[in-house]
Each structure stands twice: as C-alpha cells, then as structure tokens.
Amino acid sequence: xxxxxxxxxxxxxxxxxGALELDIADGAVAGVRLAIFEPPRFFEALLRGRAGAEAPDxxxxxxxxxxxxxxxxxxxxxxxxxxxxxxxxxxxxxxLLYCGEWIESHTLHIVMLHAPDFLGFPDAIxxxxxxxxxxxRGLALKKAGNALLRLLGxxxxxxxxxxxxxxxxxxxxxxxxxxxxxxxxxRLDAIALTRFVAGFPFPDFARDYEFVAMRxxxxxxxxxxxxxxxxxxxxxxxxxxxxxxxxxxAHSTALQSGLRGGGSYLVGPxxxxxxxxxxxxxxxxxxxxxxGVAPGCTNPFRSIIVRALEVxxxxxxxxxxxxxxxxxxxxxxxxxxxxxxGTACTEAPRGILYHRYDLNAEGSILAARIxxxxxxxxxTIEDDLRIIATRxxxxxxxxxxxxxxxxxxxxxxxxxxxxxxxxxxxRRQ
Amino acid sequence: xxxxxxxxxxxxxxxxxxxASCDGCQLSLLDCEDELLAVAGALDIAYFAEASSTLRxxxxxxxxxxxxxxxxxxxxxxxxxxxxxxxxxxxxACATAGGIQALRNFxxxxxxxxxxxxxxxxxSTLATSTPIAAHVKVDFALHGCPINKxxxxxxxxxxLAGRKPDIPNESVCVACKRRGTPCVMVAHGTPCLGPxxxxxxxxxxxxxxRGCYGCYGPAEAANTAxxxxxxxxxxxxxxxxxxxxxxxxxxxxxxRKESDAHGDENHPG
Numbered sequence: 220x221x222x223x224x225x226x227x228x229x230x231x232x233x234x235x236x237g238a239l240e241l242d243i244a245d246g247a248v249a250g251v252r253l254a255i256f257e258p259p260r261f262f263e264a265l266l267r268g269r270a271g272a273e274a275p276d277x278x279x280x281x282x283x284x285x286x287x288x289x290x291x292x293x294x295x296x297x298x299x300x301x302x303x304x305x306x307x308x309x310x311x312x313x314x315l316l317y318c319g320e321w322i323e324s325h326t327l328h329i330v331m332l333h334a335p336d337f338l339g340f341p342d343a344i345x346x347x348x349x350x351x352x353x354x355x356r357g358l359a360l361k362k363a364g365n366a367l368l369r370l371l372g373x374x375x376x377x378x379x380x381x382x383x384x385x386x387x388x389x390x391x392x393x394x395x396x397x398x399x400x401x402x403x404x405x406r407l408d409a410i411a412l413t414r415f416v417a418g419f420p421f422p423d424f425a426r427d428y429e430f431v432a433m434r435x436x437x438x439x440x441x442x443x444x445x446x447x448x449x450x451x452x453x454x455x456x457x458x459x460x461x462x463x464x465x466x467x468x469a470h471s472t473a474l475q476s477g478l479r480g481g482g483s484y485l486v487g488p489x490x491x492x493x494x495x496x497x498x499x500x501x502x503x504x505x506x507x508x509x510x511g512v513a514p515g516c517t518n519p520f521r522s523i524i525v526r527a528l529e530v531x532x533x534x535x536x537x538x539x540x541x542x543x544x545x546x547x548x549x550x551x552x553x554x555x556x557x558x559x560x561g562t563a564c565t566e567a568p569r570g571i572l573y574h575r576y577d578l579n580a581e582g583s584i585l586a587a588r589i590x591x592x593x594x595x596x597x598x599t600i601e602d603d604l605r606i607i608a609t610r611x612x613x614x615x616x617x618x619x620x621x622x623x624x625x626x627x628x629x630x631x632x633x634x635x636x637x638x639x640x641x642x643x644x645x646r647r648q
Numbered sequence: 649x650x651x652x653x654x655x656x657x658x659x660x661x662x663x664x665x666x667x668a669s670c671d672g673c674q675l676s677l678l679d680c681e682d683e684l685l686a687v688a689g690a691l692d693i694a695y696f697a698e699a700s701s702t703l704r705x706x707x708x709x710x711x712x713x714x715x716x717x718x719x720x721x722x723x724x725x726x727x728x729x730x731x732x733x734x735x736x737x738x739x740x741a742c743a744t745a746g747g748i749q750a751l752r753n754f755x756x757x758x759x760x761x762x763x764x765x766x767x768x769x770x771x772s773t774l775a776t777s778t779p780i781a782a783h784v785k786v787d788f789a790l791h792g793c794p795i796n797k798x799x800x801x802x803x804x805x806x807x808l809a810g811r812k813p814d815i816p817n818e819s820v821c822v823a824c825k826r827r828g829t830p831c832v833m834v835a836h837g838t839p840c841l842g843p844x845x846x847x848x849x850x851x852x853x854x855x856x857x858r859g860c861y862g863c864y865g866p867a868e869a870a871n872t873a874x875x876x877x878x879x880x881x882x883x884x885x886x887x888x889x890x891x892x893x894x895x896x897x898x899x900x901x902x903x904r905k906e907s908d909a910h911g912d913e914n915h916p917g
Contacts, residue, residue: 264755281670344700374849377794377863388855
C-alpha cells in the first residue's frame, strides 16, 4: 500500500513525553495510537519494602505538577488501611492544600499550555505580547495557588508537610489570615480568566462520554466520596478494582485503564462538573450560566471554561476555609500501623487518582497499585483523535496536526504521571 | 535579572531537556511567576517543549537538563544534547544522582518490570538509573528534589553575567541556624539528615517540625557514620537508617555507602 507519513517528533505543552500515530488507509483513519514513551520509573515496584509512612513523599515524585494529589491519595489510602480518621479541622486543612494545587495546576494549563492553541500562539510568552494583561493576571493567579502550597506544604513542588495522620505542623490563624486577601484577589483574576477563555472560538464537537468522578454527600469532590459515573456506576472506592481494569498495550509504557466491561471513560474537570454541578456554589453556577456552560456539557474543547470555573470555585472554597479556620489541637492524630489493605481515590486536577497499598503488621508496603488520571483518559483521548482526524483528513497536514494536539491538550494529559512525549505519524495511502 | 540587554547583542539561547523525571524541576522555571517574562526577555528560549510549540534546532548557549538516564536511547540523546550545548547544567536529584528511580540499581530490574507491567516484553529499559555526569561532561550541577527556583535564577543570571554561580556549599544545619530554627534533633529528639545534607532548600523541614529527609543529597565531606550513630542513640533502628539514606539521592556515593552499612530493608543488618 502506498503510504505517506507525517511525523511530529514532539507533542509540546504537555507534561511528559509521548507520540501520536495515525494510520490512514483508503482515505479513512484505520488506527490511532497515543504512544507514551516516557521511560518507566517503576514506582509500584520500588515502593515494596518501604514504610507506609514514606508513601506520600515517595509518590509525590511521580509528578512535579500535581504532587499534592499523590500525597492526598497516598495518605488517605494508608489511613484507610490503618483505621485512622482525621478530625474535621485537619480534614479542612487538607482540602485547603488541595485548593492550592487546583489553582496552580489549572492556571498553568489554562494560561501557559492550552490558551495559546485557541489564539494561534506557540506559547504563553509570545501570547503575552498581544495579551499581556491576561498572562500577567494568570501568573498572579498561579502564584496565589502556590502561596497556599508554600504555607501549608512548606514549598510548591513536593511539599514536605503532609504526613499519614495529618501534618507535621499546622499554621497559626495569624499566618493563614493574609491569604484570605490573596484568595479574594485571586478569585477576581479567576473570574476575569474565565471570561477571557469563554470568548474563545470552540469547535462544534460533542461525544457521548461516560464521565467518572468522585461524589461527596455535600461537597464538590476533592478528598472523599464514592466513585460515580454518568451511566449509573456508584461504588465505594474500595470496589474500584472490581469496576476498572488496567491494560498494557504494546505502544505505550503507561498502562491504560478501562471499564471492566470494556469501554473508555473520561475523568477530570468536565466529568467532575457534570456529575457534581449541584455541589458548586450558586455564585459559580451563575458564572457557568453566564459563560455558556451547562451541566451535561459534552464538548471537550469547552473543558477550558470548566477548568477556569473550578479555579473560581477553589478560590472561594479557600477563602471560606481560611475564614472558618480553627487550629487543630495537634498537627496529627496518633498513627498505629497494622496489617491490611487500604485504598483511596482523590480528585487530582486532571481527574481521579487511585492508590491501593497492601501493608504488613510493621506498616511496610507489600504491594502498591497507582492509577493516574491520564492512564484513565488515554483511551478516550484516542477516541477523540479518531473522530477529529476523520473529520479533518482533507485539511493540510499542519492544520490536522494542530487540531490533534489541541484535542489532546483538552484533557490536560500529565504524561509524566503516566510515566511518558508524542510522535505524530500519519500514514496516508 | 535585567530584561533589557542591549538589542545589538543576540540573546543567549536556552534549551530545557527532560529525561526520566517528574517534570518538577523544569516546572520551577514556570513557577518563577514574577520573573518569567524577564527571563524570557533576557534569554531566547529556543527549546522548552513543556512550555512552547516552537522547537528550534541547536546549537544552544545554555541547556538545562532534568532527569536521569534509564534507556539506551536516552544515553544516546544526552550525547546529542551535550554536543549542541555550550553550557550544560543539570537540575535536580534525577539528573545529578539518578533520582528515586535509581532504587532499581539495588534490585533486579526484571523483577521491577514484572511487578508493574503485564507484558514485560513491551518494556525496554536499562538495569540502572544514572546521573547525567555518568554520560557526559556537566558544567554545573544544581541539586535538590526539587531544585530551588531562586537558586535556578541565580545560576542563569551568573551564566549571563559570565560569573560563578553563588550557590553556598554548606549543610542544612547551617541554613537552619541562620533561619533561627531550633535543632529538631536536640530539642525534640527527631532524627534529621540535616547535618549531612546539602543546603539550598531553605531548611524547610525542620521549620515544619520534621527531620530533614535528604532531598538535596549529600553535603560535602558529610560524616554520615557519625550521624547514623546519633540516630541510633535517639532510638532509630537500622531499617529506618537504611531507608533514610536510600531515597531521592540513593545513588549519590556517601548516601549509597551509608545505606549499605545498614542492610536491606527486607533483611536489615
């Protein structure tokens, strides 16, 4: 068969390394492979024999973009195994820390990685020449998220203050109070950012996704809840592995996760928003309506608006948590290791992150299982690409490539997490 | 950093490279929210895939290299990066010491592969994770897991100015004293790696009432054996000593030796 090949050596503005391969035969897309070839780092293997208490610091190193997510899933899973429950005040501080990461990570993606796609710039620095105010306010917003991480975590990347049972040190009211003003200003920057991205031109594209997210009785989900889907799945986190399975495919060093019955699904901001719209503040719901996104949104390109709305939400939630802050009597509750298995799922900025640990009586890790959001979205991203490549096959190859890359960025793939850069190979007959 | 270099002088070109890593150290550059636009004004960012779709071929004046070498392809790629770079600076524990993924160096990599992947035949990896300096000449190493962004800006500024970077060569203990943090070992009996760990983080852990866990790697002339004895005196067991020295800088020689002296976590002593 006569084939033509287009090769793009590098998918840019994503975290990590991978390639995209499109097979075209007889004028149709015959195959799509999102290849993740970041070298494997073997976290699940190297965790064996380590102390359960070391899991939050070690697993943070899976991803420098969302270390708090790894720390949160790790501590909650170990606490589950050891039968530890935190009081509401420590719980609130963990939620505040997570707000910091949502603000920082979402703003990085919106302003630095994804917005340039919609406006035709190669990066945020070039975009700053035309949209200086947007980039400056975006950086200020990102800095506000990092300010939360720095105070509660000690530093922005790989925070040091999270431990099984709570924290090493909790802030005083006086230390936390100034951040209320920072969050109030950040909220205004977040609303301005939402307005800006809502004005982008959005392709007419919709898919019948199965959305999967956490669901909490009263809160917009972060650290706790059940795992639910738009097609009726509703399970406890401990049942996660009965509903989802990971597959190892030849073209990728990241494992792909799918529903056990077959079928891909989508995690992340769009899934959270659609499944938990009723848990958002009325103010955020009103902004969603103003900016034209309603629950049930199935256009992945509009996820950038939802991501911005989640930043607004995280700023409001952070303001509230700071205002209500009641310093816990101790930075951590007592921890007594015991043999057993613990599971946890938390909402990383990119979607649910599952951890399971089997521990012995001394608290050492016997086995670990970690399922990052990008592994879960990988099949869905390939499905999106199949549709977009089929639609755009007649367009010039550089346009086709740009559209494919933008569609990948819709899902903010953290390829480092999956443990991996993209090569686009289009073979045409 | 002066963003207004004379326009007649071409701006030095910067490239940022990733090998096996978490992306956190290159993220440190994007985390310079107040300085990023100035850095982009002073330097011509020619290759930074995480931040820009414009990827220009070398040669480059300055390459920042994140990550360790864990595949045969990456062992080739780092040679090409070196050949294209006037200055090559390694950033972070993966690039300077092999990172947490160097724990495979102490294990059977095939066992590691089998523990994670259902079809080991699909995986191509080296048995070890090695620092960049094991493969090519490195002009300056910036340590830390992750690096400190203020130190990164200092290294870049120094290079632009043609001077030696002002990166203090001292232990976390010195930084703690300067910060006025009471010693967690003396005051609370908390085991701490501060006496043998390179400063640069800002001595954060003791300020958060925990012992330093060594993420900046061994300080110069670190007396790890004396510290291990002090840990034992505080009641630490050999397994915890072994684990403490065998983490993010496990393959850095002083830490490797000290961890070996305390056995294997599965077979302590």
